[in-house]
Amino acid sequence: MSGATGAKDGALLTVEDLSVRFHTRTGIVDAVRNISFSVGREKVGIVGESGSGKTMTGRSVLRLIRPPGEITAKRMEFDGHDLLTLTEKQMRDIRGDRVSMVMQDPKYSLNPVMTIGEQIAEAYRVHTGASFRDAKVRAAEMLAAVKIRDPERVLSLYPHEVSGGMGQRIMIAMMLIPDPDLMIADEPTSALDVTVQMQVLAIIDDLVTQRGMGLMFISHDLNLVASFCDRVIIMYAGQIVETCKANELDQAQHPYTRGLLNSLPRLDRKPGPLPVLERQESWKTEPGVDAYFK
Amino acid sequence: MPLISVTDLDVRFGADDEIVHAVRGVSFDVAEGETFGLVGESGSGKSTVLRAMSGLNADWTGSIEIGGTRLGRVRGKPFYKRVQMVFQDPYGSLHPRHTVDRILSEPCQIHGMSDIDTRVSDVLVAVGLGPTFRFRYPHQLSGGQRQRVAIARALILEPEILLLDEPTSALDVSVQAEILNLLQRLKQERGLTFVLVSHDLSVIAHMCDRLAVMNAGRIVEELTVAQLRAAEPAEAYTRQLLRASLGYDRSAAADMESFD
Numbered sequence: 021m022s023g024a025t026g027a028k029d030g031a032l033l034t035v036e037d038l039s040v041r042f043h044t045r046t047g048i049v050d051a052v053r054n055i056s057f058s059v060g061r062e063k064v065g066i067v068g069e070s071g072s073g074k075t076m077t078g079r080s081v082l083r084l085i086r087p088p089g090e091i092t093a094k095r096m097e098f099d100g101h102d103l104l105t106l107t108e109k110q111m112r113d114i115r116g117d118r119v120s121m122v123m124q125d126p127k128y129s130l131n132p133v134m135t136i137g138e139q140i141a142e143a144y145r146v147h148t149g150a151s152f153r154d155a156k157v158r159a160a161e162m163l164a165a166v167k168i169r170d171p172e173r174v175l176s177l178y179p180h181e182v183s184g185g186m187g188q189r190i191m192i193a194m195m196l197i198p199d200p201d202l203m204i205a206d207e208p209t210s211a212l213d214v215t216v217q218m219q220v221l222a223i224i225d226d227l228v229t230q231r232g233m234g235l236m237f238i239s240h241d242l243n244l245v246a247s248f249c250d251r252v253i254i255m256y257a258g259q260i261v262e263t264c265k266a267n268e269l270d271q272a273q274h275p276y277t278r279g280l281l282n283s284l285p286r287l288d289r290k291p292g293p294l295p296v297l298e299r300q301e302s303w304k305t306e307p308g309v310d311a312y313f314k
Numbered sequence: 315m316p317l318i319s320v321t322d323l324d325v326r327f328g329a330d331d332e333i334v335h336a337v338r339g340v341s342f343d344v345a346e347g348e349t350f351g352l353v354g355e356s357g358s359g360k361s362t363v364l365r366a367m368s369g370l371n372a373d374w375t376g377s378i379e380i381g382g383t384r385l386g387r388v389r390g391k392p393f394y395k396r397v398q399m400v401f402q403d404p405y406g407s408l409h410p411r412h413t414v415d416r417i418l419s420e421p422c423q424i425h426g427m428s429d430i431d432t433r434v435s436d437v438l439v440a441v442g443l444g445p446t447f448r449f450r451y452p453h454q455l456s457g458g459q460r461q462r463v464a465i466a467r468a469l470i471l472e473p474e475i476l477l478l479d480e481p482t483s484a485l486d487v488s489v490q491a492e493i494l495n496l497l498q499r500l501k502q503e504r505g506l507t508f509v510l511v512s513h514d515l516s517v518i519a520h521m522c523d524r525l526a527v528m529n530a531g532r533i534v535e536e537l538t539v540a541q542l543r544a545a546e547p548a549e550a551y552t553r554q555l556l557r558a559s560l561g562y563d564r565s566a567a568a569d570m571e572s573f574d
Binding site: 069070183185213214215217218219221222225240242243244246247248279280283284285286287288291293294295296297 | 498542562
């Protein structure tokens with residue numbers, strides 16, 4: 021592991037007062053509003069509904085927001101590097117190698133004119149300078165690690181020849197190869213069947229517990245986050261409205277979090293009309309909370 | 315006598331050596347007023363069963379009976395008057411250049427119904443949208459509103475049976491709750507019979523009376539929701555599905571087997 025030892029509090033990533041704005045024809049859209057959080061060598065879940073700003077938060081850590089989007093923050097630091105002032109070239113050394121991101125939709129994130137094998141091998145060779153032959157071997161190993169049967173055959177396929185679930189596992193394999201310190205996973209398992217999801221999460225889990233990787237796990241699935249993560253950040257309308265330990269999510273206080281939890285159909289509850297979430301205007305105007313790693 | 319009776323349903327795609335046997339000898343009955351669930355993972359054949367029932371896929375063998383009448387490959391208007399379908403993706407199932415008014419009027423015109431104007435406004439009220447939505451285009455609606463329009467379109471012919479293919483899997487949980495409540499209310503008000511396809515066991519448990527678990531084109535097991543809630547499935551496949559649905563568990567992940 022290279023670079024400085026990180027912040028004194030043991031956080032890998034520290035973000036203070038991050039905002040993401042889009043200047044559109046109809047005015048300014050505040051996708052993320054003054055949020056502060058940090059991620060240690062732990063699993064942090066970021067949950068919220070569509071449009072709550074969770075994906076934008078993940079993308080802005082890697083400065084992957086394109087104009088007219090605009091990122092502002094007081095501080096955005098990863099392992100001693102100030103992410104706000106790094107040049108694009110320096111950012112490229114961080115992206116993929118130190119901080120990797122699993123995107124939501126493999127259809128748009130894989131190169132359609134390269135075989136799966138070439139893409140995974142390329143990522144490995146760029147980061148390690150390995151030979152093509154070694155990279156191919158490693159690529160096959162990683163595919164096997166994410167529970168893809170017959171990896172040799174899959175390596176020779178193009179992205180349009182694989183299913184959504186397989187594409188997602190390929191993305192994860194590709195992101196795991198450089199052995200990142202921090203992984204930002206944006207709905208990495210939502211396209212997967214529950215049993216495969218469980219196996220893929222186990223791989224990520226082992227990386228966090230055995231290698232000390234940090235994980236930002238962006239998801240809309242409250243049950244999954246509660247059972248998988250260590251800590252949860254709940255976002256609404258671009259702000260962090262609540263944060264708690266994952267295993268205490270069922271005791272969450274904020275009416276938004278409560279509303280989301282109550283609206284879930286459950287196997288252990290008698291059927292009847294589900295409580296419907298009544299949104300309040302005040303949730304948008306009340307200041308958000310900080311979610312620092314302690 | 316059951317309202318719907320499916321016996322030995324087989325669906326194959328492709329030909330010769332590239333044949334995919336998607337549904338293998340599926341049989342089940344659904345009583346009038348019941349909600350029957352088909353649950354399974356991707357590729358299990360659950361949606362294919364529904365598409366064969368709806369007449370969208372004419373290439374099947376076996377027997378499908380509705381109200382004692384055996385259905386043919388090609389269905390006529392009387393069938394579509396009785397059986398309607400709601401699709402998974404409200405973004406894809408509504409015509410982007412038709413207003414809500416036109417989307418809802420079209421089935422009425424096809425079936426030569428009278429009072430189209432009243433029917434459209436009534437059905438919009440029934441799905442909780444109201445008259446202000448009548449002349450909007452699908453892109454002016456949220457995902458939940460679009461799914462309400464799709465439900466309204468299915469209901470406007472006053473069918474007896476609704477085939478629901480993952481009706482909430484594209485929606486946020488709070489919107490899912492609204493749509494599930496809406497479906498339950500409409501079922502009670504209109505005495506509908508539902509066949510619901512979903513990959514989500516908790517949605518199935520919430521909505522259904524009985525369910526069939528599918529894997530690799532076959533029904534693995536049929537059980538009541540009470541048996542599911544009591545976590546008493548007989549088959550190992552169902553037990554694994556149930557365990558995986560309860561959330562992440564590192565030790566459970568290590569035990570996952572493949573069942574195909």
